[in-house]
Amino acid sequence: MVTFSSDVNQNAYLSEGATDVHAVVTVKAVTDSAEIVSDGPAGTGAGPGTAEVIIIDSSGSMEGKKITEARRAAAVAIDTLPDGVAFAVVSGNSSARVVYPTSQTGLAEASAATRSAAKQAVHDIRAGGGTAIGQWLTLTRSLMETRPGAARHAILLTDGQNWESEDVFAAALARCEGVFQCDCRGVGADWRVSELRQIASLLLGSVELLRTPEQMADDFRAVVAAATARAVPDVTLRVWTPKGAAVRFLRQVYPEVDDLTGRGGDVNERTRDYPTGAWGAGTREYHLCVDVVPGPVGTRKLAARVTLVAGDTKLSEALVLAVWTDDTDLSTRINDKVAHYTGQEELARAIQEGIEARALGDDATAATRLGRATQLAAEADDEGTLRRLAKVVDIDDPATGKVRLRRDVDALDEMDLDVSSTKTVPAKR
Structure with missing residues (x-):
């Protein structure tokens, strides 16, 4: 038996006239009351069918x-x-x-x-x-x-x-x-x-x-x-948005970065389903950005309803809110989890762009992008990615992203960095 729960991390406060709402939706699946924090082996029996x-x-x-x-x-x-x-x-x-x-x-x-x-x-x-x-x-x-x-x-x-x-x-x-x-x-x-x-x-x-x-x-x-071990097949994230609103993007950000935006299918005028595949025990996190119609200062509205469904069965639900305020202290705060995964998404792009530039002989761009990747990995305490980067570049200062391209790079080390670029580390508690 797999049970699901959903949670939202966001700063719901927007400045006057702002339209973009960011949230990280965390979905957890638990079997036998034991939470497992990554997709992996979860028992010896197969699910039905x-x-x-x-x-x-x-x-x-x-x-x-x-x-x-x-x-x-x-x-x-x-x-x-x-x-x-x-x-x-x-x-x-x-x-x-x-x-x-x-x-x-x-x-x-x-x-x-x-x-x-x-x-x-x-x-x-x-x-x-x-x-x-x-x-x-x-x-x-x-x-x-x-x-x-x-x-x-x-x-x-x-x-x-x-x-x-x-x-x-x-x-x-x-x-x-x-x-x-x-x-x-x-x-x-x-x-x-x-x-x-x-x-x-x-x-x-x-x-x-x-x-x-x-x-x-x-x-x-x-x-x-x-x-x-994944006993629940064909699970989808169903995203409802109010009239005038639209999903700008939906990306899985943990345990790997994967853009789901273009894979949504219409359920009705305001609702789209995004595939997530089969589930067993584990945790996955999604970065959702919704463009909404702005409201007057003091307005509080539902920006999105995110429901995990399997067929016609609702497994869990989370609500994304929007509140307009003239208090800049409230509206300028960035939620820690949203900031973390925004950095992880940029990290993946920087590594892939750096490797591509290196393959094309554009050393300047390669050094710049891999330097930025080094800086982001250091900020996230992502030691695994830093170790892989160090096999492709000489790191002079991880805090500033100062690196030098190495000339003696093993092809397998570069491939390992590329393959691992989409794997993310969880946000700190």
Whole structure:
């Protein structure tokens, strides 16, 4: 049983004529009265109607240690599946094929017998051919569509870059939106972070760098355990705004930054639903900005109602307020949590822009943006990001963001910084 609660952090006071209302909405999901502060493994049983597809890159570049470890990781993931979970294994190169189940269409039900048969089938995967990720996703979509209403999740592993045209890939990816979630894993240094981030963002998943093939098995075990523990599928944030108001943006800001603004669907004239995927125990936080019609000084109004819903069931609700005042001491205060996550969002942008500028040979812009990232990470006491930055730049003064680009940067270290740029640290209590 998962129970939900919502809370709002904001400074509701606005100066006369002001129209933009900022708030951080914190949503907590708790199982068995034990709060868990991050999305992760939450028990051994799967929620009702759970589907899992394991997608393994079997292109030619996987030959050798990588395909051997990928087969082992797939077997570990299969062993992690609780009884009753619907599952399949897909092998992808220039095309895509279902490795298991082999004797039927759709997905198999996890049991001792099917897990054993699936591991045997996985053992026969061989490397060869190119990389057509859109085809892998398309096949996964067709499998997932045989389980409507289930919490549908895939894990995708690759070591390379997609060979399909951008249009073909984008069209395949768009058809998968809303059908299943997908966590992406890149092994080695020859894949594109931006490519897997595009998949993970649209399909409400995550991206991780696996530096060595030996990391695959433990990572697969953790990902599948977490996915099959999420017992509430297809949860949405429903945002109501009053007449004349509009959502300027809605972004998930913890545990990762992900912009949901363009993914909202109209429920009615004043209400939009934003997808958040399946939930287990955990905490997620969202930065909401609403443009409202200003009121006279002394006016107090509801700027937004944020409701977490699954189907027709309301799981939790939070209210965002607006109060106009001529007291500048009240209206100029910035809520600590709003300020923190505004900084975290800027930090992610600064890292990505700095890495992009460095790749283009624009050293001045790269140093400026990575220096700003260093400054923001220091202000947030984000030691993990500072450690990653220090492998890409020499940090002279973190407080002012004074840095020098390093010339001897390991490609994996730069990729690690890029991949981790969207991960955020929680606001201080």
